[in-house]
Amino acid sequence: MQLRALRYFVTLAREEHFARAADICGVAQPTLSSALNSLETQLGKRLVERDRRYIGLTEEGRAMLPWAQQLLAAHEAMVHAVEALGGPLRGEFRLGAIPAAMPSVGQFTQALLRQHPGMTLSVRSQTSREIMRAIEAFEIDAGVTYLDHESPSNVISVPLYAERYVFVTAEAGTQRESGAVSWQEVARHPLCLLHQGMQNRRILDGLLDAHGLSATPRATADSYIALLAMVQSGGLATVMPERYVDLIEGTDWAHVRPLAMDAAISRIGLVVGDRGPLDPVAAAALNCARRIAGESMRD
Amino acid sequence: MQLRALRYFVTLAREEHFARAADICGVAQPTLSSALNSLETQLGKRLVERDRRYIGLTEEGRAMLPWAQQLLAAHEAMVHAVEALGGPLRGEFRLGAIPAAMPSVGQFTQALLRQHPGMTLSVRSQTSREIMRAIEAFEIDAGVTYLDHESPSNVISVPLYAERYVFVTAEAGTQRESGAVSWQEVARHPLCLLHQGMQNRRILDGLLDAHGLSATPRATADSYIALLAMVQSGGLATVMPERYVDLIEGTDWAHVRPLAMDAAISRIGLVVGDRGPLDPVAAAALNCARRIAGESMRD
């Protein structure tokens, strides 16, 4: 049984399309077809349901998939473990991050890239749930997400910072109060917030609820950029993670005031999967995160 | 990179001998040599130090070994996961057990074999430490060992029973007291016990120590069979796990009395590794263990 065939299988299960999967794997479509065929012959079971088109995995295929993923991940980690001894790491580092943490990944990734010049980086925006699933499925090497909410499986985590929120309004006339703003005041404004169901919105709702308030936003979106655009032009206000302030600092329209954070604040950190020995890539990420966390503490 | 070559590499690392490893893998020695060579060429690193004889793994080889083991274990589990859907499990189940639990594995293995007729069994006697190491290295599928002492890594465990001890003497004359025997009385007898350093002996020493006593055995051995033989013929007494009683019950020489167990008793149970999805073989073992534990409770 060949690793190659397993890679085809896993890619096919993800792409649900023979030619596309073959293309991603860098082989011709018949190659993937025949590899899958011999895999199925060797196991004596059909793995992929198909009749002219891809239909889906069989029961056996579904049972096999997570093991195949683990196997391929172990293979990559093995290669990394061997290569890492002779110098800096190479290859692609796949990082998932929740939108709320996106502005802060720069610091982390910069440190990582500086320390490992041969490494390339691929950052994707995902929900906290997706990040956990992707770590489970070996689709990303690490994630930046909430530490205290969902952490179901075997992961190692390093706290990076505690999330604080700020209240952003467009500058309206000359009134320019500063100092912390209360949740009551927030609730009085016409707001635009993230869509319900996004983790960050759930946290925000929880914070409001703790003060006996509830949010009825005039607009919702799935990105902070969209929220900021609406604030800038629409007269709405929003609440967003402190880390986004850096992006709009110095603009002439944004008026940022910290929010009183009395309740428990959400910790955000780096998480990597923890199965078996530690992948050197993951180890490098953890190191960087620990260093950054140390620096942040000193701030 | 082929799984075959990795299997050769792992076997070679264990056997430390090219021809022997090749034989175990069922191939000719040059096959193993050349497979190792191409593995090393592909990785660009030497994995095995050798000059006419096997010397040892290089640094890269040592870094690679645990990953290769995990990879092969994932492969086996994957095959099992696919085969298990179409009927009963097949293949060899490798079980490690501490000597103290050896008499009780029969119950467990019988249930396992009955439920999975296609399965073969390989039981080996190991220390509790060896069992943990072997689970770590994927050399056994499960272990029967102490639950509360060393459980360092990711394992799932199911308690089977609590270990109790009995005091065994050869029948001396007509005196045949029954009822529990005190630790003080035990300490007065000339004893034969397991070697110092074996976990069971450590527990025993701990129990004695808790009563302000200490054991100064006249003889030590590394097997309960040897201890029983010495009791039978040499006028010594010994302390051994209750489960061994079944073996000598009905003989005309053995005099068995329970020991007063006031202190914490050691739990013995089944442990399996826990990395990624659950190997159906391990799942089957856990099921059997849980059923047996349930039955024991009802006793």
Added chain:
DNA sequence: AGGAGTGATAGAAGGTATCTATCGAAAGCT
């Protein structure tokens, strides 16, 4: 010096993976 033991090398045979080119069925569009 001779023999046993250990691993590397050479050359041939067989198997496996891959490619290009093509087919055949289904779905979609006019």
Added chain:
DNA sequence: AGCTTTCGATAGATACCTTCTATCACTCCT
């Protein structure tokens, strides 16, 4: 309906990889 597009399977050729047997080169032991 008729045409085109899409998707996966099949065929045949080629290159590569694995494995075997036979043998060599070296070391260690007696």
